[in-house]
Amino acid sequence: xxxxxxxxxxxxxxxxxxxxxxxxxxxxxxxxxxxxxxxxxxxxxxxxxxxxxxxxxxxxxxxxxxxxxxxxxxxxxxxxxxxxxxxxxxxxxxxxxxxxxxxxxxxxxxxxxxxxxxxxxxxxxxxxxxxxxxxxxxxxxxxxxxxxxxxxxxxxxxxxxxxxxxxxxxxxxxxxxxxxxxxxxxxxxxxxxxxxxxxxxxxxxxxxxxxxxxxxxxxxxxxxxxxxxxxxxxxxxxxxxxxxxxxxxxxxxxxxxxxxxxxxxxxxxxxxxxxxxxxxxxxxxxxxxxxxxxxxxxxxxxxxxxxxxxxxxxxxxxxxxxxxxxxxxxxxxxxxxxxxxxxxxxxxxxxxxxxxxxxxxxxxxxxxxxxxxxxxxxxxxxxxxxxxxxxxxxxxxxxxxxxxxxxxxxxxxxxxxxxxxxxxxxxxxxxxxxxxxxxxxxxxxxxxxxxxxxxxxxxxxxxxxxxxxxxxxxxxxxxxxxxxxxxxxxxxxxxxxxxxxxxxxxxxxxxxxxxxxxxxxxxxxxxxxxxxxxxxxxxxxxx
Numbered sequence: 001x002x003x004x005x006x007x008x009x010x011x012x013x014x015x016x017x018x019x020x021x022x023x024x025x026x027x028x029x030x031x032x033x034x035x036x037x038x039x040x041x042x043x044x045x046x047x048x049x050x051x052x053x054x055x056x057x058x059x060x061x062x063x064x065x066x067x068x069x070x071x072x073x074x075x076x077x078x079x080x081x082x083x084x085x086x087x088x089x090x091x092x093x094x095x096x097x098x099x100x101x102x103x104x105x106x107x108x109x110x111x112x113x114x115x116x117x118x119x120x121x122x123x124x125x126x127x128x129x130x131x132x133x134x135x136x137x138x139x140x141x142x143x144x145x146x147x148x149x150x151x152x153x154x155x156x157x158x159x160x161x162x163x164x165x166x167x168x169x170x171x172x173x174x175x176x177x178x179x180x181x182x183x184x185x186x187x188x189x190x191x192x193x194x195x196x197x198x199x200x201x202x203x204x205x206x207x208x209x210x211x212x213x214x215x216x217x218x219x220x221x222x223x224x225x226x227x228x229x230x231x232x233x234x235x236x237x238x239x240x241x242x243x244x245x246x247x248x249x250x251x252x253x254x255x256x257x258x259x260x261x262x263x264x265x266x267x268x269x270x271x272x273x274x275x276x277x278x279x280x281x282x283x284x285x286x287x288x289x290x291x292x293x294x295x296x297x298x299x300x301x302x303x304x305x306x307x308x309x310x311x312x313x314x315x316x317x318x319x320x321x322x323x324x325x326x327x328x329x330x331x332x333x334x335x336x337x338x339x340x341x342x343x344x345x346x347x348x349x350x351x352x353x354x355x356x357x358x359x360x361x362x363x364x365x366x367x368x369x370x371x372x373x374x375x376x377x378x379x380x381x382x383x384x385x386x387x388x389x390x391x392x393x394x395x396x397x398x399x400x401x402x403x404x405x406x407x408x409x410x411x412x413x414x415x416x417x418x419x420x421x422x423x424x425x426x427x428x429x430x431x432x433x434x435x436x437x438x439x440x441x442x443x444x445x446x447x448x449x450x451x452x453x454x455x456x457x458x459x460x461x462x463x464x465x466x467x468x469x470x471x472x473x474x475x476x477x478x479x480x481x482x483x484x485x486x487x488x489x490x491x492x493x494x495x496x497x498x499x500x501x502x503x504x505x506x507x508x509x510x511x512x513x514x515x516x517x518x519x520x521x522x523x524x525x526x527x528x529x530x531x532x533x534x535x536x537x538x539x540x541x542x543x
Contacts, residue, residue: 039110039123040196044254046106046127047198050134051252053099054474055267055390058137061093062475065501066466066482067291067490070345074361076285084345084493086502088524094508096141100134101150107131108151121181122193122204128178129211130199132171133392136218139164139171140480141505143535144520158515165229165536168218172236175211182208198254199392206247213245213398220404221484224539237405241412246398249430251389264386267472271365273382287362288332290344290352291491292470294320295463296328303355312489318459321448323441326433330368331471335361346494369471371430394430396468397477399423404461407454417450420461427468462487483538502527503534 037045063069064083071079082092110127113120138145147167149159162170182204194202200210215236222233256265261275269275271282291312294302299310299322310319334340341353341362350359370388400423406416421439428435439449446452447459466478466488482490483503492500504527511519526533534541 037109039113039120039127040191040193042106042110042113043123043126043193044196044198046103046110047130047252048254049103049106050100050130051390051392052266053096053103054134054137054392054476055472056270057093057095057099058476059267059472059474061096062477062479063470065479066470066475067289067345067493068466068470068475069286069292069365070289070343070493072285072287072362073343073348074350074359079285084495086492086496086498086528088502088506088527090506090509090512090522092506094510096505097138097508098510100138101146104131104134105151105153107134118186118189119191121190122185122202123191125178125181125204126193126197126199126207128174128181129207129214132174132178132211132218133214135167135171136214136221137476137480139167140221140535141476142507143504143533146515146518158517161518161520163536168222168536169232172215172218175215176239178211179208182211199250199252206250209244209246210250210393212240212243213393213401215240216245216398216401216405220401220408221480222537223404223408224484225537229536237409237412245402246393246395249389249394250392252392253387253389256387256390258383258386265370265388265390267390268370268385268388271472272367272385275386277382283364286365288340288342290342290347292332293328293340293342293352293363296325296331296467297354298322298324301354303353303358313491316489318447318489321442321445323438323445323448325467326428326436326438327431327467329366330431330433331366332363333366333368335363337361344494345491346496365471368431368433369473371432391473394426394468394473396423396426396430397465397474399426400461400465400468404458407457407461416457420450420457420464423468424464427464430468430473458485459487459489483535498528500528503530503538 060069061083064080069080070084082088107127107130110120110123111131113123115121115124135147143164144161145164145167146159147162147170149156152159185204192202200206219233219237222229225233255263257263258275261269264275270280271286272280273283274280299320301324304310310322312318312320329340332340332342337357337360339354339356339360341350341356341358341360343350343362344352350362353363367385370385399419402413403416403419403423406413406419410416421443424439424442425435428438441449443449443451446456448463449460450457462478462481462485465481466475469475469478479501481487482501490501492498506522506524506527507519520533522533530538530540532542
């Protein structure tokens with residue numbers, strides 16, 4: 001896509017886009033006040049700021065909760081303690097709620113901006129689609145949330161909470177409105193958003209694909225609902241069954257560079273390198289889990305203890321696949337000692353990996369996660385990686401959504417195995433590895449490839465989506481899928497105080513302080529059981 005070199009103004013507006021951060025009593029003449037910002041300034045600010053939350057806080061939680069990342073116990077005595085122990089309270093990952101809600105205000109402002117002639121229709125369409133993309137994730141992680149009264153600023157600082165299903169309905173209506181605006185666009189009236197669209201460069205055909213794919217994800221999330229909710233789901237599925245869905249990754253790049261930490265691709269800056277070229281502490285801190293290693297390597301290349309069970313979860317009857325995945329070495333590189341090692345979540349030792357000397361330094365997060373450059377690209381520098389695209393949604397995620405849709409709803413969707421294989425292949429392509437015999441081999445293994453019962457194929461979709469989204473590719477989606485399906489099988493940390501991952505998160509302390517009259521009370525017990533506060537689409541939720 002066209003790279004748009006407007007990062008500094010975007011970042012400046014991002015910092016001054018919320019009433020909490022705007023000092024209207026003594027404004028600098030160089031600061032753009034929020035109420036004076038037009039859609040052309042609001043759109044890039046909203047896109048970049050919400051993506052930072054997805055790329056950092058949300059991505060980390062997804063990788064740790066899905067047992068892909070853990071701490072390097074050879075170099076750090078603690079870290080990820082609450083995540084591994086599942087000690088969750090109103091201070092746990094508050095950056096997700098606070099970061100998304102604060103920056104969704106910019107999308108909402110575009111939608112509400114005076115537009116009597118339709119000049120800003122394409123901005124409104126893009127804003128509605130992005131709003132649906134991010135607000136869905138708030139609902140998926142928290143259930144009920146402020147929506148109809150949200151983002152009113154000083155006019156309403158204590159917004160009421162809306163029912164989570166009602167929000168889903170409203171978001172699908174936003175997607176329908178966006179597609180209608182795109183379909184009826186009048187170039188003679190509508191302002192071109194290309195110079196300010198940091199995601200799709202003003203390509204409204206691809207915005208339409210993105211809208212359809214988000215709606216597909218929302219309908220698939222509702223796969224287990226019944227009654228009137230199921231009728232609604234089926235109607236909205238039928239409306240988009242013909243697509244088109246994503247034909248490529250939805251990337252974002254406002255002009256990422258090595259100029260400063262704020263200018264870098266945020267994932268690369270958070271998880272790999274600082275702007276001065278030094279290693280970010282995260283690069284040394286986080287490492288591959290034993291579960292990820294066993295999932296991605298054959299038995300012959302793993303230091304299994306004599307007589308050790310190969311089951312993923314004890315008692316499940318499902319063993320690790322016993323296939324070396326070509327993506328493994330790109331996701332996690334060998335430690336400086338040149339032996340690939342990993343750490344079982346909860347262990348105090350580096351205990352899983354290739355045959356070799358133990359303990360020792362574990363693997364690092366691989367630079368192969370950044371798909372702009374292959375392993376043979378000459379002269380790759382930190383600056384190259386710092387400027388690479390970020391991923392809002394990948395094509396592989398869309399493929400796996402279509403595979404699940406075809407598996408569950410064959411009267412509306414087709415080609416389940418084709419979409420499944422396409423998702424794996426796209427993930428291989430993103431990592432610049434040759435699939436070789438992997439797809440053929442994995443498709444002989446129930447629960448990991450396209451063979452066996454429908455339940456085994458569903459597990460295979462969730463497993464391959466987990467691998468495809470592992471690392472920098474929106475891994476929070478795998479955790480949300482896990483709360484819906486229980487797949488892919490994922491062991492909890494050996495030091496966890498709970499027997500399973502939570503069905504939802506607890507509202508952040510900011511809500512209990514600033515919106516105490518409306519925020520529902522939550523207990524730790526309630527997030528680990530199915531009850532009226534569980535997101536409505538979780539199987540068995542009484543909503």
